[in-house]
Structures are given as C-alpha cells and as structure tokens.
Amino acid sequence: MPTLTYRDALNQALREEMQRDDRVFLMGEEVGVYQGAYKVSRGLLEEFGARRVVDTPITELGFAGVGVGAAMVGLRPVIEMMTFNFALLAVDQIVNSAAKMRYMSNGQVGVPMVVRGPGGAALQLGAQHSQAFESWYAHIPGLKVVMPATPADAKGLLKSAIRDDNPVIFIEGEMLYNTKGEVPEGEYTIPLGVADIKREGTDVTIVCHSKTVAVALKAAEQLAADGISAEVIDLRTIRPLDTRTVLESVARTHRCVVVEEGWHFAGVGAQVVDTIQREIFDALDAPVLRVTGAEVPMPYNKQLEKLAKADPAKVIAAVRQVLYVD
Amino acid sequence: MSTKVVMEALSPTMEEGRVVEWKKQEGEAVAVGDVLAEVETDKAVMELVARAAGTMLKHVVAAGATVPVSELVAVIGEPGEAVEAGGNGKKAEGRKDGKPDAPAAAEPAKPAPAKPDSAKTEAPTPGAPAPGTQPTADRENRPTSMPPAPPAAAATEGGRVKASPLARKIAAERGLDLQGVAGSGPQGRIVQRDLAALSARPASAAAAPQVPAFRPIPAGEPFADVPLTQIRKTIARRLAQSLGPVPTFYLTIEVDMERVAEAREALNAAGQGKISFNDITIKAVALALRQHPACNAWWQDDHIRYWNEVHVSMAVAIEDGLITPVIRHADQKGLRQIAAESKDLAGRARERKLAPEEYTGGTFSVSNLGMLDIEEFTAIINPPEAGIIAIGRIAEKPVVHEGTIVPRKRMRLTMSCDHRVIDGATGAQFLQTLKGMLENPLALVW
Numbered sequence: 193m194p195t196l197t198y199r200d201a202l203n204q205a206l207r208e209e210m211q212r213d214d215r216v217f218l219m220g221e222e223v224g225v226y227q228g229a230y231k232v233s234r235g236l237l238e239e240f241g242a243r244r245v246v247d248t249p250i251t252e253l254g255f256a257g258v259g260v261g262a263a264m265v266g267l268r269p270v271i272e273m274m275t276f277n278f279a280l281l282a283v284d285q286i287v288n289s290a291a292k293m294r295y296m297s298n299g300q301v302g303v304p305m306v307v308r309g310p311g312g313a314a315l316q317l318g319a320q321h322s323q324a325f326e327s328w329y330a331h332i333p334g335l336k337v338v339m340p341a342t343p344a345d346a347k348g349l350l351k352s353a354i355r356d357d358n359p360v361i362f363i364e365g366e367m368l369y370n371t372k373g374e375v376p377e378g379e380y381t382i383p384l385g386v387a388d389i390k391r392e393g394t395d396v397t398i399v400c401h402s403k404t405v406a407v408a409l410k411a412a413e414q415l416a417a418d419g420i421s422a423e424v425i426d427l428r429t430i431r432p433l434d435t436r437t438v439l440e441s442v443a444r445t446h447r448c449v450v451v452e453e454g455w456h457f458a459g460v461g462a463q464v465v466d467t468i469q470r471e472i473f474d475a476l477d478a479p480v481l482r483v484t485g486a487e488v489p490m491p492y493n494k495q496l497e498k499l500a501k502a503d504p505a506k507v508i509a510a511v512r513q514v515l516y517v518d
Numbered sequence: 519m520s521t522k523v524v525m526e527a528l529s530p531t532m533e534e535g536r537v538v539e540w541k542k543q544e545g546e547a548v549a550v551g552d553v554l555a556e557v558e559t560d561k562a563v564m565e566l567v568a569r570a571a572g573t574m575l576k577h578v579v580a581a582g583a584t585v586p587v588s589e590l591v592a593v594i595g596e597p598g599e600a601v602e603a604g605g606n607g608k609k610a611e612g613r614k615d616g617k618p619d620a621p622a623a624a625e626p627a628k629p630a631p632a633k634p635d636s637a638k639t640e641a642p643t644p645g646a647p648a649p650g651t652q653p654t655a656d657r658e659n660r661p662t663s664m665p666p667a668p669p670a671a672a673a674t675e676g677g678r679v680k681a682s683p684l685a686r687k688i689a690a691e692r693g694l695d696l697q698g699v700a701g702s703g704p705q706g707r708i709v710q711r712d713l714a715a716l717s718a719r720p721a722s723a724a725a726a727p728q729v730p731a732f733r734p735i736p737a738g739e740p741f742a743d744v745p746l747t748q749i750r751k752t753i754a755r756r757l758a759q760s761l762g763p764v765p766t767f768y769l770t771i772e773v774d775m776e777r778v779a780e781a782r783e784a785l786n787a788a789g790q791g792k793i794s795f796n797d798i799t800i801k802a803v804a805l806a807l808r809q810h811p812a813c814n815a816w817w818q819d820d821h822i823r824y825w826n827e828v829h830v831s832m833a834v835a836i837e838d839g840l841i842t843p844v845i846r847h848a849d850q851k852g853l854r855q856i857a858a859e860s861k862d863l864a865g866r867a868r869e870r871k872l873a874p875e876e877y878t879g880g881t882f883s884v885s886n887l888g889m890l891d892i893e894e895f896t897a898i899i900n901p902p903e904a905g906i907i908a909i910g911r912i913a914e915k916p917v918v919h920e921g922t923i924v925p926r927k928r929m930r931l932t933m934s935c936d937h938r939v940i941d942g943a944t945g946a947q948f949l950q951t952l953k954g955m956l957e958n959p960l961a962l963v964w
Contacts, residue, residue, distance in 0.1 A: 446684050477684040477710045516703050
C-alpha cells in the first residue's frame with residue numbers, strides 16, 4: 193500500500209471523485225492557479241480545467257452561497273475554506289441555507305455540498321486563526337461534521353462526504369497535511385458516522401478526534417510503559433456521532449477521558465460525556481474527564497500557546513485520575 | 519437535615535402502594551440502602567429503600583395504609599431532630615440569635631448548658647426518638663445531650679455511602695454491603711478495585727444465578743452446600759412472610775398397604791422380633807430419599823445443604839413433649855436392624871436416656887399417630903430439615919380395585935415441606951416413589 197501525506201490523500205480523493213462524477217467541482221480561494229493555500233488541489237486545474245476548479249474572490253459568504261445554489265440545482269460542489277476561521281463569514285449560508293434546505297423544502301431540495309479546509313490551531317497563528325469550531329457545526333441539525341485524523345481516513349471520508357446527499361463540514365488540519373500514512377489505492381471509502389479504534393486497551397477509553405488522535409496515541413504509549421492499557425477511539429465523524437463504539441468501549445474499560453482541541457464549554461466532549469453517563473451510568477467507575485484547549489483566546493506567545501493546548505501530559509494526568517492512581 | 523421519604527413507583531405501572539410493614543421503626547438508625555418498609559404494589563410486595571442515612575424520625579403513615587406514589591410516608595433525619603406535625607420534614611434550625619428562651623415548640627434551641635432553662639428546650643420534640651434510642655453508630659463527636667446542629671453538608675454526607683456507579687452495580691450483583699467498605703477514591707469513594715478483596719471472600723450470594731436447585735453430590739462427600747439462587751432466596755423470603763418462619767405446605771397421598779401387611783405378617787411369623795409398620799415406613803422413606811435427594815436437605819438460611827447421607831428422625835412422644843431420635847444411614851440398614859434400633863431408641867427416649875448425638879443430625883423426619891387412630895394429620899417440620907412425613911392409621915376402606923369395590927388396607931401419608939427447599943412437584947414425586955415402594959414392598963428388599 194502506498195504511503196502518502198494527508199495532503200496528497202485528500203488530493204487523490206478529490207481527483208478520483210471529479211473523475212468519477214462530472215457534477216463534482218472545487219471552488220475557493222487560491223484553489224486553481226495557486227493549487228491551494230496548502231496544495232491540496234495540486235494538479236486539479238490542469239486536469240479538470242477552470243470550469244471545475246474555480247478560483248474565487250475573498251468572499252466566503254459569497255462563494256459558500258454559490259455552492260449552496262449549485263448543489264440545489266444538481267451539482268456537487270466542494271467548497272474550500274482557506275481555514276475554518278475564515279468560514280465564520282460563511283456561517284449564514286452554511287447554517288441558514290445549506291443545513292435548512294432539505295427540511296424547509298419538505299425534502300424536495302437537498303444540498304449535497306462539502307465545505308472543507310483546515311480547522312484549529314497550527315503554530316503561532318494567533319487568536320483569530322487558531323480556533324476549533326467543530327462543535328459549532330455539530331450543533332446544527334442538518335449538517336454532518338467529519339474530521340479525519342490520518343491520510344487513509346482523509347481519503348476514505350472525503351470520498352464519502354462528496355457522495356453524501358447532505359451538506360458535510362469536512363475539517364482538516366494544517367498540522368496534519370504533512371503527516372504520512374498508508375493509503376489504499378483507488379476506490380476506498382469510509383462510511384460517515386463510524387468511529388475507529390486506533391489502539392485497543394482495557395483500562396481506560398480515550399475518545400478523541402482529528403489532531404488529538406496523535407496526542408491520545410502518544411499518551412497511550414507512555415501509559416503503557418506504566419502498565420496502563422488505554423483504548424484510543426477516533427470519532428472520525430463528529431455528527432452523526434458513533435455512540436455505539438464509544439459506549440461498547442467504555443462499558444468494557446469503565447473509565448473514560450475525552451480529548452479535543454477546542455474549548456471546554458459546550459464542546460464535542462460534552463456531548464460524548466452526556467451520552468456515556470445517560471446510557472451506561474452503571475458501567476462507570478469514575479467521572480468521565482475531559483481534556484480540552486484552555487478557556488482563553490489562543491495566545492500568540494509560543495510557550496503560552498503550548499500550555500493552552502491539549503497535550504499528552506494532560507491526557508496522562510486525566511487518565512491517572514480516572515484510574516485513581518497517584 | 520431531614521429527608522422526606524415518599525412512596526416510590528416500584529413498578530412502572532404503580533400508582534399507589536400499601537405499606538405492609540415498617541422495617542425501620544421510629545428512632546431506629548437508617549443507612550442508605552436499608553429496607554424501610556415493605557410495600558405492596560399492584561404486582562408484588564417490594565422493598566422501599568432508604569435514599570438517605572440518619573434516624574427514622576417519623577412514620578407519617580401507619581402500616582396498612584395505602585398511599586399514592588410521591589406522597590410522603592416517613593421522615594429520616596438527625597436523632598432528636600424536629601419533625602413538623604404534618605411530617606413535612608421541616609429541618610431543625612438552631613436559633614441564630616443564640617437566645618435559648620421562647621423557642622418555637624418544635625424547634626430545638628442552641629445548646630446553652632450554663633442556663634438552666636435551656637434544658638426545657640431540649641425536651642424531645644414530637645416525632646423525635648425517645649431518649650436512649652440514639653443509633654450506636656453515631657455521628658462524629660457530637661455529644662448525645664446536644665440538640666442537633668443545623669444541617670451541614672458534611673453531616674448529610676456522613677451516612678451516605680460514596681461509591682462509583684460501577685461499584686454499586688457490582689455490590690448489588692454480588693449482594694455485598696458497601697456500608698463500612700473503605701473507599702480508596704477521592705473523599706473515600708468506593709471504586710471497583712475496593713471490592714476486589716470483598717468479592718474474593720466466599721459471599722454466599724456471589725453465586726452465578728444459573729446454579730441449579732440441586733446438583734449431584736460428589737461421591738465421598740457427606741454433603742454439598744449449594745448457594746441460594748435469587749429465585750430461591752425470593753421464594754424463601756416471600757413464603758416466610760406469609761406462613762411464618764418455615765413456609766410449609768402439605769401433600770397427602772393414600773397408600774395401599776395390603777402387600778406391606780402381608781409382608782410384615784410373613785416376616786413376623788419368622789420370629790426374630792417384631793417389625794412394625796413404622797419401621798417399614800422408615801425404611802421406605804430412607805430409600806425414597808436416596809432417589810429424591812432434593813428432599814434430603816437442610817435449610818441453612820443463606821444456602822441449602824443437600825445431604826448425601828440419609829438419617830431419618832422419628833418423632834417419639836414422651837411424657838411432656840416429644841423427641842426425635844435418629845436412625846442413621848437408614849437407607850443402608852435392613853428392616854430388622856431398623857426395627858431393633860427404633861425400639862431401643864424409643865425406649866430410651868421415654869426414659870430420657872438419649873445422648874444428644876442420638877436425637878440430632880437427622881436429615882428428614884417421620885411422625886406416626888396411626889396407632890392413636892388418627893386418619894391423617896400435618897406434622898411440624900423439624901428445622902433445619904426440610905420435610906416430615908405424618909403417618910396416619912392403617913384402616914380397611916372400600917376401594918375400587920381391579921374393577922370391583924373391595925375392602926383394602928389403606929394408609930394416608932401427609933408430607934410437610936419447607937417450600938424454601940422443596941417445591942410442590944419435588945415433594946409430590948418423592949411421595950409417588952414412596953407410595954410405589956410401600957405398595958410393592960419387595961422394592962424395599964432389593
């Protein structure tokens with residue numbers, strides 16, 4: 193199986209879907225001539241031409257709206273947001289139009305659109321460019337929210353997202369684009385709404401997604417050195433949430449820590465905890481703990497930024513707490 | 519701080535419940551999880567369990583009362599705490615101004631030992647437990663003469679068992695009592711690992727629910743202790759409620775004694791001592807028990823002991839009572855030996871010369887009033903045995919035999935069964951075997 197970067201896995205998925213279905217087109221800032229701010233769309237303009245790889249002005253609300261309209265009349269737009277920080281401008285189109293259309297048209301008109309781009313923090317991009325907004329979109333009925341953590345998942349999930357008949361918010365990560373992994377060639381899809389056990393364990397379940405999968409795996413590795421066996425569940429899709437995989441795991445391990453990049457209050461982890469305590473209360477031997485970003489705008493200062501992020505040390509501390517060690 | 523106890527919906531369809539019996543009397547200490555009362559729902563008699571610890575301050579309703587779900591039935595609180603006449607669980611507040619005089623009737627004042635009139639205010643309030651009924655497992659260092667302090671969060675926490683949901687579930691499944699278990703979690707929370715040591719001990723209730731009521735006893739073992747299943751425990755509890763300490767039921771069977779009579783006549787004609795109908799019945803009972811070991815058992819409160827040995831107790835009337843000497847290993851003894859032993863034992867019983875080991879240790883009993891012309895009767899089980907057979911008189915009766923009405927010797931046997939051990943069909947099958955043996959007495963020989 194070839195080893196690809198996350199970036200190239202996305203590129204492969206886009207290319208294959210555009211080859212497979214000529215209704216699929218890519219639109220966004222710098223996706224064409226510049227081949228993408230993060231080079232995800234490299235070679236696509238050349239292969240598919242300017243009609244299907246469309247450079248836009250810096251008008252997120254505008255081209256998101258064009259995407260909704262195109263989707264309503266039968267195309268399958270992939271709208272690239274340079275980052276999801278900029279997609280804030282397009283939230284009206286995403287929430288009020290894309291998410292509502294099927295419902296308000298009594299099912300007559302759907303919006304099969306993918307809005308994709310990197311989310312969350314990278315390194316020292318400052319408070320306005322370092323935000324994880326998945327919980328915002330996951331809050332909206334009518335939207336699906338997908339967040340792959342590995343190159344293979346990026347390919348398989350993007351292909352499924354493009355084929356899905358509903359608006360899908362597809363959040364990547366700037367820090368993920370250069371990560372490498374084996375990616376199956378050709379037709380390879382992963383269904384939306386299915387979590388993945390990235391590491392099996394028996395003592396505690398660590399639920400995570402996107403960039404925090406690597407954090408959790410690193411923590412699990414260090415915990416194993418102390419004889420603690422952690423299971424790492426990558427949600428992969430935030431909504432619909434694969435509660436079954438999470439619940440089955442926690443029912444076995446009796447302890448859980450939920451990790452995410454975003455802020456604590458009303459975060460994705462809050463939804464996970466809600467489900468666990470409601471469905472399998474009697475399986476719990478400890479309160480479910482959450483490791484999140486600090487409740488502050490992301491500091492620019494390098495050291496403070498490091499402190500504000502979820503990291504393996506924080507995950508390990510939470511795991512030890514739910515295991516009542518120390 | 520007092521806690522209101524309300525009638526809980528103990529079944530999904532329950533709208534009201536009848537308080538059958540208060541299990542915690544006023545003044546008694548209550549721990550979380552204790553059974554406060556038995557409540558009859560639309561389906562069954564269930565347990566109303568304490569959700570808070572403290573002292574049972576007041577039964578708002580009496581036993582026998584039917585109460586809608588959510589209505590107040592009792593109040594739990596601190597010993598001596600005031601309860602409103604209406605039983606609304608008003609909490610007892612210490613006076614804030616510190617003045618001991620003119621307290622509200624049901625409101626204990628702050629302690630002021632120097633002032634004599636404060637003593638008045640410490641008089642037991644309506645609904646408070648009588649002096650001397652303070653629970654022994656008392657709160658920290660509070661002097662018992664002191665009126666209860668205003669509710670502090672810690673005080674409420676004092677009696678509550680802190681345990682993780684998983685620990686509670688494990689405890690419930692294994693029948694462990696979490697009260698008193700040392701918790702290793704934060705603030706003494708009992709967590710899964712704290713139960714590891716407990717579950718290692720031979721908890722009688724720890725058995726898997728699929729334990730069969732009876733399993734063959736390994737050869738060579740005098741007995742096997744079988745833990746109680748949940749159903750068996752429930753049967754025990756329920757039946758004991760209705761019928762008294764030993765929930766007894768009775769099975770009567772009529773046995774044709776023609777052939778036993780013939781056999782006995784022949785045996786006695788041969789000399790070497792007389793064999794009684796009683797001896798023959800003892801032998802038959804012993805052999806039938808061998809075939810029905812489920813009836814050859816002791817009720818041991820938390821388990822049932824199934825015996826691999828058959829020791830038949832026989833009730834012997836003595837001057838001012840009765841005693842039950844035991845024919846040991848009766849299944850392995852010949853009729854003549856049984857006859858000799860029973861004669862010897864009965865004789866010495868009447869002279870009160872039995873050693874204790876001679877009248878204890880039976881696994882099943884027989885009692886015979888046939889010689890006193892009793893047709894049939896019910897005998898009282900001799901605990902921990904689980905069954906006794908009452909032997910009635912042998913009388914000639916008109917019976918239909920091979921198509922014609924003929925006089926035949928008939929005898930009625932009534933078996934009293936401890937339902938906690940023996941179910942109806944189990945006892946009936948045993949009696950059927952016994953009847954078969956007596957009606958074909960050659961079976962006793964072979």
